[in-house]
Amino acid sequence: MALQITTARPDPALLDLPWSTPLEDWPEHHLAALPRGISRHVVRFVKLSGRVLAVKEIKEDIARREYAMLRNLRRLDQPSVEPFGIVSGRIDANGNPLDACLLTRHLKFSLPYRALFSQGLRPGTETRLIDALAVLLVRLHLTGFWWGDVSLSNTLFRRDAGSFAAWLVDAETGELQSSLSDGQRAHDLDIARVNIAGELMDLQAGELLDDAVDPVEISNKIVTRYEELWRELTATEEFDTGERWRVEERIRRLNALGFDVDELAITTDIGGTSISIQPKVVDAGHHSRRLLRLTGLDVGEGQARRLLNDLDSYQAATDRQNDDEELVAHDWLTKIYEPITRRVPRELSGKLEPAELFHEVLEHRWYMAEREQQDVTIERAIEDYVASILPSKPDEVSVVGVDTVEMPVIAQPPSRP
Numbered sequence: 001m002a003l004q005i006t007t008a009r010p011d012p013a014l015l016d017l018p019w020s021t022p023l024e025d026w027p028e029h030h031l032a033a034l035p036r037g038i039s040r041h042v043v044r045f046v047k048l049s050g051r052v053l054a055v056k057e058i059k060e061d062i063a064r065r066e067y068a069m070l071r072n073l074r075r076l077d078q079p080s081v082e083p084f085g086i087v088s089g090r091i092d093a094n095g096n097p098l099d100a101c102l103l104t105r106h107l108k109f110s111l112p113y114r115a116l117f118s119q120g121l122r123p124g125t126e127t128r129l130i131d132a133l134a135v136l137l138v139r140l141h142l143t144g145f146w147w148g149d150v151s152l153s154n155t156l157f158r159r160d161a162g163s164f165a166a167w168l169v170d171a172e173t174g175e176l177q178s179s180l181s182d183g184q185r186a187h188d189l190d191i192a193r194v195n196i197a198g199e200l201m202d203l204q205a206g207e208l209l210d211d212a213v214d215p216v217e218i219s220n221k222i223v224t225r226y227e228e229l230w231r232e233l234t235a236t237e238e239f240d241t242g243e244r245w246r247v248e249e250r251i252r253r254l255n256a257l258g259f260d261v262d263e264l265a266i267t268t269d270i271g272g273t274s275i276s277i278q279p280k281v282v283d284a285g286h287h288s289r290r291l292l293r294l295t296g297l298d299v300g301e302g303q304a305r306r307l308l309n310d311l312d313s314y315q316a317a318t319d320r321q322n323d324d325e326e327l328v329a330h331d332w333l334t335k336i337y338e339p340i341t342r343r344v345p346r347e348l349s350g351k352l353e354p355a356e357l358f359h360e361v362l363e364h365r366w367y368m369a370e371r372e373q374q375d376v377t378i379e380r381a382i383e384d385y386v387a388s389i390l391p392s393k394p395d396e397v398s399v400v401g402v403d404t405v406e407m408p409v410i411a412q413p414p415s416r417p
Contacts, residue, residue: 006067007085007103013049019090022098023057034106039153039170045106052106053084060088060100062172067102069171076143079136080168081107081156107167109353110156113199117208126200126209126218129157132166133196134225137188138233140168146184148173151195159356160300185230192222294329295337299355306359307337336378343382350395361385 005014018026023042032045032052042057058066063086070083082105090098113129133155140147147154147168154170200215209215237250287304291297299307314332315321340361341354352360365381 002089003087004089005085005087009084011049017046019087020092022092023055023101054104054106056102057099058102063100063102066172069174069176070104072176073145073168073171078140078143079166080171081105107156110158110167112156113152116157117203126213127221128164130196130218130221131225132157132164134222134229136166136168137192137226138229141180141185142233144177144179146175146177146180147188148175148191150188150192152199158300160302163302165300165302189223189226193219196222294326295333297355303355303359306362307355310362340378340382344386344390348386348390351390351393364389
C-alpha cells in the first residue's frame with residue numbers, strides 16, 4: 001500500500017509529517033497548541049509551511065466524502081472551513097493499515113465554544129452563540145444543505161463586531177440537495193435542540209456556565225430564532241398596489257438582517273389591485289460584499305456593517321456626500337482604518353484581527369467621549385485602548401496553551417439522533 005496525498009495545493013512539506021504514526025501519538029514538535037473542541041475522532045493541529053492545518057483521522061471513504069462536501073460548500077460561498085487535502089494509504093511501522101486523514105485549514109481568530117466560555121465571557125454569550133448558529137443554519141438550508149449533526153461542537157465562532165459569526169467545521173453527515181423539505185429542516189432543528197442542550201449542560205456541570213442559565217430554554221431558542229429568520233427570508237407578503245413602498249421596506253429588513261436580495265418574485269392579482277412579493281434568491285453578506293467592493297477588506301458581516309457606518313460618518317464629516325463612493329472609501333481606508341490598525345505594537349498583534357480591533361476602538365472612543373462629555377479623536381482612542389485594554393485580552397490568533405479537550409467533561413451530551 002502506497003501513501004496517497006490528494007490536495008488542490010500540493011506542498012512537499014506534507015511528506016515530512018509522520019504519517020506512519022497514529023495521529024494521537026504525533027510528536028509535539030509537529031503540533032500547534034490551539035484549542036480543540038470535542039470530537040468523535042482524533043483531531044490535531046499541525047504546523048506546515050507557515051500555516052496551521054487541522055488533521056482529522058477518519059475512514060478513507062468518509063474523508064473523501066467530507067472533503068468533496070466542504071469543497072462544494074466553499075464554491076457556494078458558505079461559511080465553512082477550507083478543505084486542504086486527504087492522506088490515505090497509511091501504514092504503521094509494523095505494516096498495519098491506519099485510517100486516512102482529512103486536512104482542513106485552521107480558521108484564524110476562531111474558537112470552539114468551550115474555549116470561548118473558558119475565557120469567562122459576560123452573561124448572555126450563550127444566546128449570542130445560538131443566534132450565530134441559527135443564521136448559519138438558515139444560510140445552509142437556503143443552499144439546500146442538510147447538516148444532520150447540528151451542534152456547537154461542530155461549529156467554530158469568530159468575533160464579529162461584538163457579536164459572533166458561526167462557521168461549519170464538520171460536514172461528515174451532511175447532504176447537499178437542490179432544496180430541502182420542511183421535514184428535513186425540522187429534523188436538523190430537532191438535532192440542534194438536543195445537542196445544544198447537552199453541550200450547555202456539560203458547560204454548567206464544569207462550572208463554565210452560570211447556574212441561572214437553563215440549558216433547555218436556551219437550546220429551544222435555536223428554533224425560535226431560526227423560524228424568525230426563515231420566515232423573513234422566504235415568506236410571501238401581500239399588499240395593495242398603492243403600497244409599493246413596502247417592496248423597498250421588505251428589502252431593507254432583509255439587508256438589516258445581513259441578507260441580500262438577488263431576485264424578487266412579484267405578482268399581481270387579475271384586477272391589479274394587490275401585489276404579492278417573495279424573495280427568490282437571498283444570501284448573507286450584504287454589508288461584507290459592499291465593503292469588499294469598496295475597500296478590498298474581507299471581514300465578517302457585523303464588522304463590515306460597523307466599518308461602513310464609520311465610512312459613512314467620515315464621508316459626512318469631510319462634506320463629500322456627492323463624491324464618488326469608491327474614492328471616499330479609498331481615502332477612509334488609507335487615512336483612517338490602516339493608520340489605526342497599524343498603531344498596535346507587534347507583540348500585541350495577535351490579540352484581535354484588525355477589523356475587530358477597529359470595531360473595539362470605535363466602541364472605546366464612544367465610552368471615552370461619554371465619560372469626558374466631549375468628542376474624542378480616534379487617535380486618542382487607539383492610544384488609550386492599546387495602553388489600557390488590549391494587553392489584557394487573550395491572543396485569539398492562537399490562544400496557545402488552552403486545550404478545551406483537557407477541560408473537565410462532567411455531564412455528557414445526549415446521544416445524537
